[in-house]
Amino acid sequence: MTRPPTITIVDPSDGSPVGELRAATPEMVHASVTAARAASRGWARTAPAERAALVHAAAQRVADAAEGLALLTTREMGKPLDDARGGVQAGIATLRQYAELGPLHRGRSLQGSWASTDLMVHEPRGVVAAITPWNDPVAVPCGLLGAALVTGNTVVFKPSERTPHTGLELARLLAAALPQGVLEVVVGDGVAGAALAGSPDVDLVAHVGSTTTGRAIASAAARTGAKVILENGGNDPLLVDAGVDPEWAAEQAAIGSFANAGQICTSVERIYVTEPVADAFLSALVRRAEKLVMGPGSDPATELGPLVDARQRDVVHGHVAAAVAAGAECLAGGSVPDGPGTYYPATVLAGCTQQMAVMREETFGPVAPVSVVPDFDAALDAAGQGHYGLAAVVLTASMEHAQRAWRELQVGTVKVNAVFGGAPGGAAQPRRASGSGFGYGPELLDEMTTTKVVHLATVPPG
Secondary structure (H helix, E strand, C coil): CCCCCEEEEECCCCCCEEEEEECCCHHHHHHHHHHHHHHHHHHHHCCHHHHHHHHHHHHHHHHHCHHHHHHHHHHHHCCCHHHHHHHHHHHHHHHHHHHHHHHHCCCEEEEEECCEEEEEEEEECCEEEEECCCCCCCHHHHHHHHHHHHCCCEEEEECCCCCHHHHHHHHHHHHCCCCCCCEEECCCCHHHHHHHHCCCCCCEEEEECCHHHHHHHHHHHHHHCCEEEEECCCCCEEEECCCCCHHHHHHHHHHHHHHHHHCCCCCCCEEEEEHHHHHHHHHHHHHHHHHCCECCCCCCCCCECCCCCHHHHHHHHHHHHHHHHCCCEEEECCCCCCCCCCCCCCEEEECCCCCCHHHHCCCCCCEEEEEEECCHHHHHHHHCCCCEECEEEEECCCHHHHHHHHHHCCCCEEEECCCCCCCCCCCCCCEECCEECCCCCCHHHHHCEEEEEEEEECCCCC
16 A cells, blocks of 8 residues: 655644644545445435434534634634634534435426326435535535535545645544444545545545646546536636725725635635726725734734745735736735745735736735726626636626626626625536536535436326
8 A cells, every 4th residue: 555645734824833644545545435335325315304413413513613623724724713713603504504405305296197207306426525625624515515415425525635634623523423434534635636536436526626626626527427516716806886985895805805815715816996986996905905914813813814825825926926027016015024924915916917817817815906997898898808707796886787797797606796795595606717516505405416217107007
């Protein structure tokens, strides 16, 4: 057997050690998939109400350990502690939501004739591989795991190698409430992930993470025949229309660009502001960026924690430096601070163009690149460019402009006059390079199941 490599995790706020773990080898991944496969038949035959009760019990175990999970999240990836607590609570709520929805998930019937009926029945797919990111290491896995489990699938869960301790603790809490083999967990980097995604015994791969990894998973699934659910990140635009309060618009832009140090899948990645409000908007955004308190996530005063690690900071600073070299003006931030920790200040760039990587790619850091455009038509045209299709935000007082934006922007989610938010139970499908399939909401139950058609006819008399 291949010798397991070691994963070393340090606290991004100061570089102090968090711990070391042995990464799973391909042989270890195979053993976990085999265990999940062995448990799948019994779990699929378990009554939906019983599965739901066990998921409820698993959610309660997470709730009982919520503070410890939040602290571990902050230590591994730097998120301010209150934000980490919010992520854990969101995960618990999602588990409970799916436990309630699972037994109600149903198919439909068709009456072909007086003597025959067709049933369209949902069945579990079998073994689900859930490969999840580091930026929200409790809430995102809880959604995928909850939906997979209540629909009768067994799961092999691979948390990010950047937050493995959080993932292992979450898996331990959940698995303690479930039959053996129903939830397996493996930790590791791309080697373990490739072994899991490429396993011929995996029926569905659900992935939230980078576009590069998502494409590799899609390629592997094309060879094995596994279904895929992918959220591969985005390059989400924010449009600021004439007629809005520039101070309010700047606050929305700051939330979207700087929350969780810009490390949110639907962070604002590029901003198009119309000329009539551009100067006031930029001034207000710079003031907001400069006021943000940067520090360790464990400090209650911290508003902007560190980036997850030095590798991510290099990506962020590389985008900023390249933009400045190409003619952008840095109005706030833009430099790597001295001292320990992988901090990066809230950064505002003006004069950005579509050719710059900071406007074309997912920077995933606390950077607000701004392009001033003459009017809303120009903003809408620029926002529609690019190969991602995750989300977009439109700040406008015009109902006509709001209607045009949500109809014309080719993204999964359009948010009008609020950078974050959404009703409970909502769902969306990313498009183009951002992925495919429903990754949350009631529709995720459909993704986690397959439909079997049963034609029932009576025996003719005589």
